[in-house]
Amino acid sequence: MxxxxxxxxxxxxxxxxxxxxxxxxxxxxxxxxxxxxxxxxNGGNSRRRFLLFLWISLAGLIxxxxxxxxxxxxxxxxxxxxxxxxxxxxxxxxASQTTEERLPEENTSEVNEIEVQNESANNNGAPATETSGGxxxxxxxxxxxxxxxxxxxxxxxxxxxxxNRNKEEPFWPIIGPDGQxxxxxxxxxxxxxxxxxxxxIEAFAGLQSIxxxxxxxxxxxxxxxxxxxxxxxxxxxxxxESKKPxxxxxxxxSLSTLNMISDDALPASLTKYDKWxxxxxxxxxxxxxxxxxxxxxxxxxYQRFTNQSEFREEHSYxxxxxxxxxxxxxxxxxxxxxxxxxxxxxxxxxVPVGNNSISDREEIVHITxxxxxxxxxxxxxxxxxxxxxxxxxxxxxxxxxxANYFLSxxxxxxxxxxxxxxxxxEFVADYSTKGQLGNLFVRGNLGLGMDYRLTSHLNLxxxxxxxxxxxxxxxxxxxxxxxxxxxxLFSATYRF
Amino acid sequence: xxxxxxxxxxxKKRRKAQEELFERYKRLWYSICLRYHSxxxxxxDALQNALVNIFTKIKQFDPDKGNFGxxxxxxxxxxxxxxxxxxxxxxxxxxxxxxxxxxxxxxSALDRLxxxxxTKLISQMPDGYRTVFNLYxxxxxTHVEIAEMLGISVGTSKSQLYKARTxxxxxxxxxxxxx
Numbered sequence: 001m002x003x004x005x006x007x008x009x010x011x012x013x014x015x016x017x018x019x020x021x022x023x024x025x026x027x028x029x030x031x032x033x034x035x036x037x038x039x040x041x042n043g044g045n046s047r048r049r050f051l052l053f054l055w056i057s058l059a060g061l062i063x064x065x066x067x068x069x070x071x072x073x074x075x076x077x078x079x080x081x082x083x084x085x086x087x088x089x090x091x092x093x094x095a096s097q098t099t100e101e102r103l104p105e106e107n108t109s110e111v112n113e114i115e116v117q118n119e120s121a122n123n124n125g126a127p128a129t130e131t132s133g134g135x136x137x138x139x140x141x142x143x144x145x146x147x148x149x150x151x152x153x154x155x156x157x158x159x160x161x162x163x164n165r166n167k168e169e170p171f172w173p174i175i176g177p178d179g180q181x182x183x184x185x186x187x188x189x190x191x192x193x194x195x196x197x198x199x200x201i202e203a204f205a206g207l208q209s210i211x212x213x214x215x216x217x218x219x220x221x222x223x224x225x226x227x228x229x230x231x232x233x234x235x236x237x238x239x240x241e242s243k244k245p246x247x248x249x250x251x252x253x254s255l256s257t258l259n260m261i262s263d264d265a266l267p268a269s270l271t272k273y274d275k276w277x278x279x280x281x282x283x284x285x286x287x288x289x290x291x292x293x294x295x296x297x298x299x300x301x302y303q304r305f306t307n308q309s310e311f312r313e314e315h316s317y318x319x320x321x322x323x324x325x326x327x328x329x330x331x332x333x334x335x336x337x338x339x340x341x342x343x344x345x346x347x348x349x350x351v352p353v354g355n356n357s358i359s360d361r362e363e364i365v366h367i368t369x370x371x372x373x374x375x376x377x378x379x380x381x382x383x384x385x386x387x388x389x390x391x392x393x394x395x396x397x398x399x400x401x402x403a404n405y406f407l408s409x410x411x412x413x414x415x416x417x418x419x420x421x422x423x424x425x426e427f428v429a430d431y432s433t434k435g436q437l438g439n440l441f442v443r444g445n446l447g448l449g450m451d452y453r454l455t456s457h458l459n460l461x462x463x464x465x466x467x468x469x470x471x472x473x474x475x476x477x478x479x480x481x482x483x484x485x486x487x488x489l490f491s492a493t494y495r496f
Numbered sequence: 497x498x499x500x501x502x503x504x505x506x507x508k509k510r511r512k513a514q515e516e517l518f519e520r521y522k523r524l525w526y527s528i529c530l531r532y533h534s535x536x537x538x539x540x541d542a543l544q545n546a547l548v549n550i551f552t553k554i555k556q557f558d559p560d561k562g563n564f565g566x567x568x569x570x571x572x573x574x575x576x577x578x579x580x581x582x583x584x585x586x587x588x589x590x591x592x593x594x595x596x597x598x599x600x601x602x603x604s605a606l607d608r609l610x611x612x613x614x615t616k617l618i619s620q621m622p623d624g625y626r627t628v629f630n631l632y633x634x635x636x637x638t639h640v641e642i643a644e645m646l647g648i649s650v651g652t653s654k655s656q657l658y659k660a661r662t663x664x665x666x667x668x669x670x671x672x673x674x675x
Contacts (some may be wrong), residue, residue: 009664009665010633013614014634017531017611019524020523020611023611026530030540033544034547037545
């Protein structure tokens with residue numbers, strides 16, 4: 001009863017909606033839905049794998065940088081502590097000079113004698129402990145001071161000074177027995193340059209903070225010109241301050257795609273291939289300082305990128321394709337069409353079917369795992385422009401060119417054939433398709449990077465670079481196949 | 497290219513064939529999605545899931561044994577139901593009401609109603625009404641089948657259908673009155 005009452009209503013909706021007419025665009029879905037679905041079918045897995053890889057890399061990077069910063073803060077803390085000790089020694093020296101002026105004549109001359117002996121020992125480059133009579137002199141001076149009823153301030157300062165000199169504190173030679181700085185060039189040249197430069201900057205900062213800039217001799221005797229420029233260089237990067245090239249080693253993950261940009265020119269058998277490749281890259285090169293802002297970087301590089309994909313196809317079984325081989329066994333000729341980065345790869349396989357009674361139209365299934373691997377070597381050259389310089393950190397943009405060469409292009413294929421869930425046979429193939437690609441291609445790259453000064457010799461860095469081949473890597477000129485890449489390079493730059 | 501050849505190419509994952517198949521059936525598939533959801537975002541999601549399933553399972557389809565439109569429509573309907581379940585939309589489980597308003601048809605006014613307007617009417621209904629109405633009236637399932645598919649009782653299915661019909665009848669009368 002009720003059904004009848006609504007039969008006309010139902011009929012109305014059913015007639016109009018079961019096969020809706022093409023009136024207007026109301027039932028046309030957005031094109032993105034189709035694209036998203038195909039992405040999910042064709043590339044979803046490899047993209048997810050890459051995102052996981054990227055996430056792990058970033059987490060590792062953050063942890064590494066955090067650890068380095070913590071380590072460096074501790075190091076700077078110890079430098080500050082050392083500075084305090086040095087400044088205390090300096091103040092002691094000033095106090096000793098004041099005391100000397102008040103000492104009786106005989107005591108003053110004795111103290112001076114001690115200091116002259118110590119100074120002489122250090123000027124000759126000999127350890128203070130080897131100074132002839134050094135120990136006796138000290139004892140003697142202490143005794144003399146005691147006899148004179150004076151506190152041995154000057155002598156203690158002198159002993160402290162001697163100890164410090166044995167540690168090769170770079171700024172120590174500035175204090176001479178006459179209150180003037182020691183300017184023996186031979187000794188200055190023997191100082192470890194980077195340590196001295198680094199320490200002098202720290203000392204400069206420390207003295208500036210307590211208003212002791214009134215000691216002009218503090219920096220003058222050093223072989224490194226501590227003008228404003230060199231301070232800035234040192235804050236940015238003590239390595240690039242030198243004109244000598246630094247050695248760069250970089251390693252990191254990369255993401256690549258082989259991108260065909262001339263779809264129309266493709267042969268009918270070749271469809272657009274847009275799979276993603278993950279891999280790694282490494283560089284070994286030199287960083288040459290050109291001026292305050294610009295560096296030249298050049299060297300060799302190597303990279304490998306791979307893609308793994310699975311194909312599953314079902315074929316109708318055609319009896320006519322059955323043949324009897326020389327051993328009298330029944331075999332089935334199966335034609336496989338596999339989509340590879342460089343086109344359709346066709347292969348005929350003979351599958352032994354034995355006594356299986358497979359009739360026409362039944363399906364035979366093959367599942368193929370395919371792995372493509374590219375090994376590329378190259379020479380690269382480029383420039384870096386430093387645009388932000390903040391103490392131990394500096395940021396730069398970089399660009400350059402690389403001449404790349406395909407060392408190898410390999411395909412590994414494992415095909416398993418199934419019939420009624422039973423595996424008939426597995427084929428494993430490993431072959432090179434290098435001949436189908438042009439061997440050489442030029443790659444342009446642009447990137448953004450940062451360097452962190454870990455020590456005066458070592459910089460650690462991160463560089464994010466995008467790159468694209470400038471010429472097609474495919475041999476037939478009608479098909480333009482380009483490599484597009486994005487990568488992160490973790491680098492260490494060392495100046496010996 | 498015949499549909500059979502086209503499907504063969506789609507099985508081989510040829511992009512152009514996939515595009516061609518989508519062009520042929522996109523209106524049918526999307527119309528189904530629009531009927532099952534009140535907003536286009538959900539309809540788009542359902543269609544995307546359905547496309548993934550259609551292109552993945554297409555090798556199981558035998559062109560000699562069935563009609564691709566019906567086969568693929570069934571997948572689309574299933575994906576819509578899955579999405580509705582995922583969104584945890586509640587079904588009203590009240591019982592049947594004997595008070596029935598009989599639809600006074602007006603042929604000329606009804607003729608003017610387009611598929612778009614009818615789809616809009618359906619999509620504006622509450623989820624439970626809409627789903628049961630689609631499954632029963634448009635797809636042709638029985639109440640027992642619907643109850644099994646949606647995990648509800650047969651009584652609830654009948655109740656939802658009754659309410660959907662009443663709702664649609666009122667809306668149609670309004671539309672015709674305005675027309």
